[in-house]
Amino acid sequence: MLNIGIYGGSGRVGSLLIKNLQNDEVAKVSCVHVIEGIEIEVPGAVVTNDIDTLIQNSDVIIDFTLPEGTQALLEKLLITPKPLVSGTTGLNDHQINLLREVAQKAPVLYATNMSLGIAILKRLVALASEKLRDFDIEIVEMHHRYKKDAPSGTALTLAEFAAKARGLDLDEVRVSGRDGNIGERKKDEIGVFALRGGDIVGRHTVGFYNDGEYLELNHTATSRDTFAKGAIKAAKWVVSQEPGLYTIDDCLGL
Numbered sequence: 709m710l711n712i713g714i715y716g717g718s719g720r721v722g723s724l725l726i727k728n729l730q731n732d733e734v735a736k737v738s739c740v741h742v743i744e745g746i747e748i749e750v751p752g753a754v755v756t757n758d759i760d761t762l763i764q765n766s767d768v769i770i771d772f773t774l775p776e777g778t779q780a781l782l783e784k785l786l787i788t789p790k791p792l793v794s795g796t797t798g799l800n801d802h803q804i805n806l807l808r809e810v811a812q813k814a815p816v817l818y819a820t821n822m823s824l825g826i827a828i829l830k831r832l833v834a835l836a837s838e839k840l841r842d843f844d845i846e847i848v849e850m851h852h853r854y855k856k857d858a859p860s861g862t863a864l865t866l867a868e869f870a871a872k873a874r875g876l877d878l879d880e881v882r883v884s885g886r887d888g889n890i891g892e893r894k895k896d897e898i899g900v901f902a903l904r905g906g907d908i909v910g911r912h913t914v915g916f917y918n919d920g921e922y923l924e925l926n927h928t929a930t931s932r933d934t935f936a937k938g939a940i941k942a943a944k945w946v947v948s949q950e951p952g953l954y955t956i957d958d959c960l961g962l
């Protein structure tokens with residue numbers, strides 16, 4: 709049996725990871741990390757507040773927490789490397805660099821979205837951005853009221869694919885707010901906007917707008933299980949890879 713450690717075990721995705729692994733034939737939850745003050749019971753698994761204990765009891769770790777949580781885990785993994793799947797979004801440059809450093813010592817799969825649909829959407833966005841060169845690109849994402857980071861990691865990833873396909877630097881062309889007398893839209897702008905409300909699992913629309921026509925590509929996640937199942941698939945895959953930084957596309961063979 710593959711021993712999977714869950715980091716963020718009390719979270720929306722973390723609890724679904726535990727649930728989905730209950731009847732798995734090749735993997736089980738061996739250890740669950742929760743922050744101090746949270747108490748959960750997971751039959752057959754060690755529940756801990758200690759990251760070292762999580763690492764010791766896992767063949768591979770799945771992380772769905774917050775950026776500061778991911779950073780604390782990565783700092784420990786630099787000392788005691790273990791295969792990792794991380795889906796935490798909102799990471800800053802330092803945290804991304806830590807991911808890269810850990811990936812020199814162990815296989816790491818990082819994806820801002822674990823769904824097959826978004827993996828395909830990224831490719832469609834790259835194609836449309838390149839071929840519809842004169843179309844204005846605007847990305848809108850919608851998520852539940854509890855989401856802390858904005859725009860979503862997925863929206864930023866989609867924007868990166870769009871920018872790259874046009875040879876642009878996203879940091880230079882991204883616009884994530886418009887208010888007041890700001891003037892006309894610049895040609896190369898890529899708008900990335902966040903809406904928050906209710907229990908929306910995740911919706912991303914990438915629009916390509918021109919005079920006389922527009923194209924909108926939509927992806928809607930209707931169940932958070934999609935992400936949990938994708939992450940479990942990724943964990944089973946990454947554990948047998950060489951050290952390196954992988955994406956969900958590598959795992960899906962795209």
Ligand SMILES: NC(=O)C1=CN([C@@H]2O[C@H](COP(=O)(O)OP(=O)(O)OC[C@H]3O[C@@H](n4cnc5c(N)ncnc54)[C@H](O)[C@@H]3O)[C@@H](O)[C@H]2O)C=CC1
Nearest residue numbers: 716718719720721772773777795796797819820821822935
């Ligand atoms: N890549 C993907 O496919 C997906 C990514 N996400 C991302 O995953 C992350 C978690 O999302 P949710 O489960 O909805 O959030 P959540 O708020 O329900 O769960 C977060 C978990 O992290 C724990 N946590 C918080 N701070 C921590 C710290 N400093 N150290 C250790 N643990 C800590 C919490 O106790 C909780 O168990 C977010 O960044 C979200 O954007 C969410 C869904 C899909």
Ligand SMILES: O=C(O)C1=N[C@H](C(=O)O)C[C@H](O)C1
Nearest residue numbers: 797820821855860861862910
């Ligand atoms: O926080 C969420 O819920 C989600 N976060 C990810 C993101 O920021 O892109 C992925 C998914 O859309 C759900």
